[in-house]
Every structure is written in C-alpha cells, then in structure tokens.
Amino acid sequence: MTVGTTPYHSSLRRGHDGLMQLLHAEWTKFRTVRGWVIGTVSAGLVLVLVGLLASAGFHTGCPPEGCVTPPVGPDGEWVTDIFYFAYQPLDGDGSITVRVTSLTGLITYPPDHPNDIVPGVVPWAKAGVIIKESTRQGSPYAAVMVTGSHGVRMQYNYTHDTAGRSGGVSGASPRWLRLTRSSAVLTSYESADGSNWTRVGSAYLGGLPRTVLVGLFVASPWYIVSSPGLAGGTSSRLTQATANFDHVSLQGTAPGGGWTGHAIGVESGGPVLAQGGLMESEGRFTLSGTGDIAPAEGGGRRVEDTLRGTFAALIVVIVVATMFITAEYRRGMIRTTLTASPRRGRVLATKAIVIGAVTFMAGLVGAAVAIPLGEWILRADGNQILTVTSLTELRVVVGTAALLAVTAVLALAVGTVFRRSAAAVTALIVAMVLPYVLAVAAPLPEGVSEWLLRVTPAAAFAIQQSLPQYPQVITGNTPLYYYPIAPWAGFAVLCAYTAVALALAAYMIRRRDA
Amino acid sequence: MRQAVHAEWTKLRTLPGTGWLLLGCIALTAALSATAAAAVTCQSASCGLDPARISLTGIYLGQAVVVTLAVLAMGGEHNTGMIRITLAAMPCRIKVLAAKAAVLSGLVLAAGTIAVLVSVMAGSLILPGHGFTPAHGYAPLSLTDGPVLRAAAGSVLYLALLALLSLGVAAIVRDSAVAIGVVLALLYVFPLLAFVVTDPDWQQRLQQIGPMTAGLAIQATIDLQNLPISPWGGLGVLAIWAAACLVFGGVLLRLRDA
Numbered sequence: 001m002t003v004g005t006t007p008y009h010s011s012l013r014r015g016h017d018g019l020m021q022l023l024h025a026e027w028t029k030f031r032t033v034r035g036w037v038i039g040t041v042s043a044g045l046v047l048v049l050v051g052l053l054a055s056a057g058f059h060t061g062c063p064p065e066g067c068v069t070p071p072v073g074p075d076g077e078w079v080t081d082i083f084y085f086a087y088q089p090l091d092g093d094g095s096i097t098v099r100v101t102s103l104t105g106l107i108t109y110p111p112d113h114p115n116d117i118v119p120g121v122v123p124w125a126k127a128g129v130i131i132k133e134s135t136r137q138g139s140p141y142a143a144v145m146v147t148g149s150h151g152v153r154m155q156y157n158y159t160h161d162t163a164g165r166s167g168g169v170s171g172a173s174p175r176w177l178r179l180t181r182s183s184a185v186l187t188s189y190e191s192a193d194g195s196n197w198t199r200v201g202s203a204y205l206g207g208l209p210r211t212v213l214v215g216l217f218v219a220s221p222w223y224i225v226s227s228p229g230l231a232g233g234t235s236s237r238l239t240q241a242t243a244n245f246d247h248v249s250l251q252g253t254a255p256g257g258g259w260t261g262h263a264i265g266v267e268s269g270g271p272v273l274a275q276g277g278l279m280e281s282e283g284r285f286t287l288s289g290t291g292d293i294a295p296a297e298g299g300g301r302r303v304e305d306t307l308r309g310t311f312a313a314l315i316v317v318i319v320v321a322t323m324f325i326t327a328e329y330r331r332g333m334i335r336t337t338l339t340a341s342p343r344r345g346r347v348l349a350t351k352a353i354v355i356g357a358v359t360f361m362a363g364l365v366g367a368a369v370a371i372p373l374g375e376w377i378l379r380a381d382g383n384q385i386l387t388v389t390s391l392t393e394l395r396v397v398v399g400t401a402a403l404l405a406v407t408a409v410l411a412l413a414v415g416t417v418f419r420r421s422a423a424a425v426t427a428l429i430v431a432m433v434l435p436y437v438l439a440v441a442a443p444l445p446e447g448v449s450e451w452l453l454r455v456t457p458a459a460a461f462a463i464q465q466s467l468p469q470y471p472q473v474i475t476g477n478t479p480l481y482y483y484p485i486a487p488w489a490g491f492a493v494l495c496a497y498t499a500v501a502l503a504l505a506a507y508m509i510r511r512r513d514a
Numbered sequence: 515m516r517q518a519v520h521a522e523w524t525k526l527r528t529l530p531g532t533g534w535l536l537l538g539c540i541a542l543t544a545a546l547s548a549t550a551a552a553a554v555t556c557q558s559a560s561c562g563l564d565p566a567r568i569s570l571t572g573i574y575l576g577q578a579v580v581v582t583l584a585v586l587a588m589g590g591e592h593n594t595g596m597i598r599i600t601l602a603a604m605p606c607r608i609k610v611l612a613a614k615a616a617v618l619s620g621l622v623l624a625a626g627t628i629a630v631l632v633s634v635m636a637g638s639l640i641l642p643g644h645g646f647t648p649a650h651g652y653a654p655l656s657l658t659d660g661p662v663l664r665a666a667a668g669s670v671l672y673l674a675l676l677a678l679l680s681l682g683v684a685a686i687v688r689d690s691a692v693a694i695g696v697v698l699a700l701l702y703v704f705p706l707l708a709f710v711v712t713d714p715d716w717q718q719r720l721q722q723i724g725p726m727t728a729g730l731a732i733q734a735t736i737d738l739q740n741l742p743i744s745p746w747g748g749l750g751v752l753a754i755w756a757a758a759c760l761v762f763g764g765v766l767l768r769l770r771d772a
Binding site for chain 1: 531549550553554555558562563564567568571574575578579581582585586589590593690691692694695698699701702703705706707709710711712713716717720726727730
C-alpha cells in the first residue's frame with residue numbers, strides 16, 4: 001500500500017537559474033545595497049581626489065631663469081645631453097682611434113664627507129670617442145667609452161647600450177677605443193694593446209649628414225644618495241670626471257685645424273666645480289667634464305603621478321568586494337541564494353563578473369578623469385610632464401581599472417574562503433599595499449623590498465609604469481617609479497593569485513555547508 | 515566600572531579569534547623584525563642605518579593584526595547584534611567604550627611587550643654579525659641604552675594607541691570591514707603620498723600628520739635632527755588621532771540607536 005504525495009504545483013512560472021538570470025540577480029543585489037554602490041562610486045572618487053591632492057604636492061621649483069624643457073632625442077624622448085666635447089668636423093667616412101690611460105673624478109659633498117669635495121668616480125662616468133651630428137643637444141650620436149665601473153660600453157642615440165670588456169682603466173691597463181663611420185653605420189672596437197681589436201657593437205644612424213663631428217668626450221652624472229626610511233629620500237651630488245687620452249689618430253677627410261673644446265649644455269646646480277676643460281700637450285689630451293648622455297630621468301612628472309590615489313581606491317574596492325560575499329554569510333542570505341541557484345560555482349562566477357565589471361567601470365572613469373585633471377594641476381604648478389605614446393597612456397588607464405577589478409575578484413574569492421570580512425580585508429590590504437609601505441618607509445634593504453614587490457599581488461601596480469627603466473641611468477630609491485617587474489608580468493602575478501583564490505573558493509563553497 | 519571591565523574581558527577572552535590574533539601579532543612582528551635584521555648589512559662606519567629601527571621593523575606588519583583585533587572588539591558586536599544586549603545590560607554607553615578601551619589596551623600592551631622584546635632580542639643576536647659592530651660605531655643593542663629603551667617602549671605604546679584609534683573608528687563606522695579599511699588607509703596611504711610628492715614642505719607635513727609616519731618616529735635612535743617630527747611629538751600626534759576617534763566614537767555611540 002502506498003500513499004502518494006501530491007506533487008507541488010505552483011501557479012507561478014518555473015524559475016530558471018541560467019547565467020543571465022543569475023547575473024541579473026547578483027546585479028540587483030549589488031544595486032540595491034546602498035553602501036556597496038556608494039562604496040564603488042567613492043572608489044572612483046577617491047582615485048581622483050587623492051590623485052589630485054598628490055598632484056598638488058609636486059612643485060618642481062624651476063630655477064629663477066624659468067623652466068627649461070629638456071632636449072628631445074632622435075626617438076622623441078626627453079634626453080640629458082651634457083658633456084665636454086673636443087671635436088673636429090669629419091667629412092664622409094672615417095674613423096677615430098684613441099688610448100685612454102686614466103679615468104678619475106671628483107664627488108662633491110658625499111654623505112661620509114658632507115663638507116668636502118672628495119676624489120671618486122661614479123659608476124657611469126664616461127670617457128671615450130664619439131661621432132655626433134652637431135653640437136645641438138639631442139642630436140644623434142654613437143660613442144664607445146670607458147666607464148667608472150661598467151667597463152667598456154658602446155652607446156648610441158641615448159637609449160641604446162651595449163657592454164664590452166669589463167674592468168676599469170689605468171696607466172697599467174689602458175684601453176684602446178676605435179669608432180668608425182661607413183655612411184650610416186657606425187661600428188666600435190676596443191683593444192687592450194692597440195693591435196688585437198674586438199668589435200663592441202654597431203649602430204645604424206639613418207639621416208646622419210655627410211659632415212659630422214668626431215672627437216673625444218667626458219661626462220660624469222650626478223652621484224645619487226638614497227637613504228631609506230622616514231627621514232629618507234633621494235638626493236644627488238654634482239660630480240666631475242677627468243680622463244687622459246693619447247695616441248689620438250683620425251682617419252678620413254677632416255679639414256684639420258686642431259681640436260675645438262666645447263662644453264655641451266650646462267648642468268644645473270651651481271658652479272661648485274670648475275666647468276669642464278681640455279688640455280693638450282705633445283699628443284696627450286686631458287679632458288674633464290660633468291653631465292651625462294642618456295635618457296632624461298629627473299625633472300619631469302609622469303602620467304602615473306596623477307594616479308597615486310590608486311592605493312586609497314584599492315582599499316575601498318577591497319572592502320566593498322569582500323562584503324559582497326561576506327555580507328551574505330553574515331545575514332544568512334547565502335542560504336537563500338544557494339537554494340535559488342544550487343549550482344554554487346556558477347553563483348561565485350556571476351558574483352565575480354558583477355563585482356569585477358562595476359569596479360572596472362568605476363576605475364576606468366576615475367582614471368580617465370584623474371589623468372587630465374592631474375596633468376592640468378601639474379602644469380599649472382610649472383611641472384613638465386614626460387610624454388608617452390597614447391598606447392602607453394591607454395595601457396596605464398585600462399591597466400589601473402583592471403588592477404582594481406581583478407583585486408575586487410580576488411577579494412571576493414578570499415572573502416568566500418574566510419567567510420568573515422575582517423580577516424579577508426586585513427589580509428588583502430596587507431598583501432597589496434604593505435609591500436610599498438615597506439619599500440618607501442621601512443629600513444628594509446632594497447633587495448628584500450624589491451623581492452616583495454615581485455612575489456606579492458602588489459606586483460600588479462607595475463602596470464602603471466609609463467616609462468621604461470634604463471640600466472645605464474642610476475635613479476636611486478624609486479619603488480613607485482620603476483617597479484622591479486615588467487608591467488604585464490606584474491599584472492599576471494595578481495591574476496595568478498586571483499585564479500588560485502577563485503579555484504579554492506569554488507572548491508570551498510561546494511564542499512562546505514553554507 | 516569593575517563589572518564593565520570584567521564583562522568586556524570575558525567577551526574578548528572567549529572570542530575564538532582573540533588568542534590567535536594576539537599570537538599572530540607576536541609571531542608576525544618577530545618574524546619580520548628578524549628577517550629585516552638578517553637582510554641588512556652595514557659595511558662602513560657611515561652606513562647610516564639605525565639598528566633599533568631595523569630590529570623593530572616587524573611593527574609595520576604586526577600593527578595590521580592589532581588593528582583587526584581592536585576593530586573586532588567593537589565592530590564584531592555591531593555585526594552580530596550583540597551590542598544591543600551589551601547596551602541593555604550596561605546602559606551607560608561611555609562606560610562600555612571605556613571598559614573596552616581598558617581591556618584592549620591591556621591585552622595589546624602585553625602582546626606588544628612580548629613582540630617587541632622578542633624583536634629586540636633577535637636584533638641584538640643577529641645584527642652584530644652583519645656589521646653592526648663597535649668598529650663601525652655601533653654599541654651592542656641593549657634596552658639599558660636610553661634611546662633603544664625609548665624606541666622599544668615607544669613601539670609598545672604605539673601599538674596600544676593604534677588599538678584605541680581602531681576602537682574609536684569601529685565605534686564610528688559600526689562595521690568591521692569598513693573600519694579596518696579606514697584605519698589601514700589612514701596608516702598606509704600617508705607614507706606613500708609623502709614619498710611621491712616632491713615638494714619638501716608637503717612631504718614633511720604629510721609625514722607629520724600621518725598616524726603611522728608620525729608615530730613610528732619613536733623608533734629612531736640616530737639622525738634625530740633629520741626626522742620629520744620629534745620621537746615623542748610623533749607619538750603625541752598618534753595619541754591625538756586616537757583621542758579624537760575615541761571621543762567622536764563615544765559621542766556617536768551615545769547619540770545613535772545601536
């Protein structure tokens with residue numbers, strides 16, 4: 001005998017738990033909780049307002065004679081082009097060969113001798129031979145040189161750098177350098193004895209005129225002092241380098257008339273040291289000079305300087321995105337949600353899509369507003385902004401929005417795993433922001449903080465870096481300008497953490513009772 | 515008041531998280547401090563490194579745990595609705611807040627003292643092997659040395675003041691997650707902004723008003739004239755932040771429905 005149960009027949013149409021319905025449900029939940037909407041909007045606002053506050057704090061302080069725009073190199077980037085040049089015109093093809101017998105220098109007021117000018121050579125002090133279009137700053141060139149502690153290098157057009165033989169230069173171990181021009185191709189060689197030559201590298205300089213300048217040069221960049229911590233910061237000291245050359249020989253059609261000594265550009269910072277100079281006696285040349293031939297680093301501001309509100313916005317995003325799931329656990333709403341849609345993985349996925357999408361929009365609008373407003377404030381204060389291609393600017397804007405959006409998804413996943421907002425919020429803020437605080441404020445050595453900025457999800461901030469770092473320029477302690485990881489690689493680190501957290505969250509939400 | 519303190523002590527003691535958070539605070543502080551001490555090297559007499567600050571680096575991490583603990587002491591009650599029972603039992607709301615502040619400070623002072631002692635001990639064991647020797651002008655790290663004692667005791671006080679600040683913020687915003695976000699933003703965003711701006715006046719001002727940048731000046735034992743703010747002055751700034759948040763939180767607790 002069986003008792004049949006009456007099947008339940010509702011007069012309502014059967015509901016679906018398809019992806020669209022779930023998205024609609026989650027969007028409705030998000031939209032109707034006032035705090036979450038206010039939170040997401042304020043993340044965008046904080047991005048703009050804190051960014052503007054930071055922008056207002058940049059007073060570059062132009063010298064009394066007014067702001068000077070740096071020269072522009074052949075590839076359109078800002079460059080430093082300051083050195084002492086002893087040159088002759090060279091008509092058509094030819095070459096120059098010299099022997100460098102010493103490279104010495106002076107450093108003004110280093111930290112251990114704050115009141116003295118002491119002997120010392122900075123790592124990227126340069127002395128060698130150069131072929132350059134003209135004495136105009138920013139004009140194309142190629143050069144082969146000995147350096148303070150990076151051996152022989154060939155460099156051309158400011159950004160390109162090739163290493164040759166390592167080791168310093170002295171009377172006992174001199175370096176022979178040769179630079180040849182064959183129409184638009186410039187090739188450099190080096191030798192320890194003047195007979196066995198090794199090719200260092202070559203450069204193609206299109207558009208080089210028939211008559212160029214060929215000669216000897218010396219440059220010595222700023223000595224960078226960076227001290228970590230609360231009282232820290234980066235400061236720079238003027239330096240000068242002096243090099244001795246002999247066995248100077250010039251092949252090719254040169255009108256002759258001897259060497260002209262000329263300081264290209266002037267290093268700002270006051271006449272602490274005598275201007276560079278040229279001394280010649282019996283075929284021996286002594287040149288001293290200050291400056292650098294390299295991409296410009298200091299002075300201008302960058303696009304990402306207007307986006308410093310990202311840290312504050314990120315904290316808001318972490319709080320909102322965590323609560324998007326933990327509030328359901330706290331209120332018991334999760335049981336209703338999972339009853340309506342028993343496929344729990346799908347619930348998690350739709351929540352991730354909704355919180356990611358709204359955060360992305362808030363970040364996109366915030367970044368798109370913060371950049372022009374911030375640049376306007378920076379320019380009004382007399383700052384110059386280092387220009388980047390619009391593709392790079394797009395990467396910075398979209399990258400900032402994506403950084404916030406992926407962090408929101410990570411927060412959602414961590415919130416699902418912890419089911420408590422306090423622990424999840426603390427863990428995420430510590431993982432995303434503390435590495436930068438340690439890098440700029442704590443007495444940690446640079447190596448440790450750089451390692452932290454590579455392996456924690458904080459690496460994703462690298463997506464905001466607009467200008468590449470050149471190894472041939474020393475910049476000091478700059479964790480928020482040059483990230484120790486490539487832009488997309490840093491973003492990938494965050495995505496990897498998010499993927500792992502999402503997988504763990506999907507596993508946990510399926511296995512645990514709600 | 516004794517009953518209020520006893521009640522708060524019982525509540526905090528019986529929460530499953532409290533013990534773990536206190537342990538976590540000690541472990542994380544000591545671990546980061548020891549890592550920092552093991553990672554630095556002083557190569558010459560002019561390396562300009564501060565051994566006391568290095569061996570107390572862990573406070574940067576440990577403070578996040580203290581913030582969580584302090585926020586949960588207040589925000590947890592709001593999140594679960596327990597606050598209504600508490601206030602029904604003890605209608606004098608200011609007394610509730612004062613009792614919470616007293617119990618919390620006691621716990622944080624105790625845990626902070628252990629964390630700082632372990633950190634300083636790790637520093638005094640590790641640092642001499644990394645160039646912090648009398649030859650480089652560094653006396654052995656010891657709490658009998660006035661400035662080191664000030665740095666160590668100040669760091670414990672820093673944690674306690676931070677707990678009070680967090681309690682005040684939790685009373686204001688009444689939600690744990692939001693309160694933690696607000697306090698950690700207050701702590702972490704100031705040093706980052708101070709780092710990026712180039713104007714030295716702005717830089718100094720941001721470091722002087724930031725609760726963490728000002729408060730941690732207490733850890734400095736060398737180069738005191740270059741600090742953005744004097745050690746005790748900096749701790750004073752944090753005390754003002756804590757007092758302001760507690761008073762505002764207390765007023766709101768009295769005025770609002772729970």
